[in-house]
Amino acid sequence: MSDTLIEVNDLKIHFFTDEGVVRAVDGVDLTIERGKTLCLVGESGCGKSVACRAFLQIVHSIGKIVSGEIIYHRRVDNNFEETIDIAQLNPKGRQIREIRGKEISMIFQEPMTSLSPMYTVGNQIMENILLHTNLSKEEARQLCVQLLDQVGIPQPHRLVDEYPFRLSGGMRQRAMIAMALSCNPTLLIADEPTTALDVTTQANILDLMRNIQKEYQMALLFITHDLGVVAEIADTVAVMYLGKIVESGDVDTIFNNPKHPYTQALLRSIPKISRTREKLDTIQGMVPNPYRRPGGCPFHPRCTQAMPECSTMVPSVTRFSDGHTTRCLLYENITTKQFAELS
């Protein structure tokens, strides 16, 4: 039996809009190990949320998985494993409904769109518990209060009956986290789960996730803009730019030996708490128009190290020794040069 939980190969998801085709996810490869944490980072609009929603088959109706596979190694019991290609499942079918919210659950980026304003927080969490377990209503409610308490909601006995709009931004986000954890998932996809949280609450939530991860061997796919959080919790990191993974590797390598110019620029633009306050480094230029993405290397209009060939040649994957990969012509050239020198 493998340690690999999910393998994504060459996943492409395109949106067919009136204004044209948006190639939101354009050939993504990812591996998620059982019980480990993969952090997915990248610029706003690069396709992180779209890619992860595909794991649950909840792509927006105008979007289509046009190619690729999402292989899920589903452990049925301790000595039997089945393999399912989630990309092939019917979004309304029985199989994905069994998986969704139970084996794979997701904390969505926008707490207000995934928590209904019409129902109390408790009812929404209990609904998920009742759907996937044999607990009675009373037991489900107890579990719900216990979960709200674990994620640090004060007075869970009272707030379980509150409507989402009467909670602060961070409390709503914690209610979402409680809901996602309610069925001990094998994979938790957390899309910016801590952006609305203060650092002390965030530290507690990250501890909670780590503990659940240890106890239940839960894998975590964590999407975040906060590189500090990545430094805290990631085992491996994948950096995405315009629908493609441009660099991936273990967390230490990505922070201390990044190869791709985009990863390097990203790490430079974090404000550091230091004595001098200088103007922040930014990545020049704007995110390109999704309908007119640049040819060649998609990063070339903004890359400070771009070479003439970058506007026409699409970089392919370069593999360094230790599972560290990147897509950049700088290294392809080096390897061809080195290769030439060798031969």
Added chain:
Amino acid sequence: MTNLVQSQSSTLTGVNNDNLMLDVKNLQLYFPITQGVFARVQGYTKAADDVSFFIRQGETVGLVGESGCGKTTVGRCIVRAYEPTGGEIIYHRADGTTVDLAKLQGDELKPYRRDIRLIFQDPYFSLNPRMTVFEIVSEVLKVNKLATPAEMKDRVVALLQRVGLRPEYMQRYPHAFSGGERQRISIARSLITSPRMVVCDEAVSALDVSIRAQILNLLEELQADFNLTYLFISHDLSVIHHICDRIVVMYVGKVVEIADATELFVNPRHPYTEALLSAVPITNPRDRQAVGRIRLEGEIADPSNPPTGCYFHPRCKYAQERCKTETPPLRNLENEHFVACHFSEELELTNVQLR
């Protein structure tokens, strides 16, 4: 009727009164908790419970604290989206006279809705999807009849250029813009009235690091150009440290510490501030094993039923008997470093090592 108040000193002692823009004194907002068919009031959520701080002209003041401690509530009281249930918000006009915004009603607030503006947390939900960028940015001018249509267009074009958006896109709808661009639209909308002060409520939290850096640089440039004053609410302490001159720390509806930004990081005097600073995420995975990081244990205080004495006492590792009964006042330790803790002078708190 406008409530003219003589310029008076802050409730906080030892404050240099020069250049004050806003003096918030004992601000309170209690939300009623209702239950049952007759919506009987069962109690109150003390979202803001005795908040005092001040902001000087041209300054950036940061407001930080645990989720649910009342930061948004304070910001919304200042722009008078909420009506405070107690306290004062003394606003110093450009001509040197003052007015208590907390007491004003309806039309009396109109001039101040131009002077003090709000940038919301979420660039995705705060823009009406059915309005074009031009309509969004100019709405306040139109509603308040502050400009003729021709002037309006000139002003919108000039401002869009200033915040880095192409004026050609002015007839487009918000969905056609990315998160960073939408936040620029929000900024343009808040600046169109030529305000003196802007309350930024988690204005950059939803943005990725590189776009966030662009927006922070932009906010700093605009501050210099238009002599703006900012109240900056954020969870991100590296952002707060980068952009703020002074920082106000709140805990469960109260201010617990106020200090100059660098001073707060190198010389925190309140145990809650210490815990906050020690929870700042590391910047390199090699620091994971760093020792001495504080995790706040214990139940998070409930603003409808706060603890007795010092609200922080059930979670404070330095708490003593006195803390359970006696509320520590917010007092000036030295040089406008305010703290609400009985033992600030004695405690050896861990700071942040600045390089």
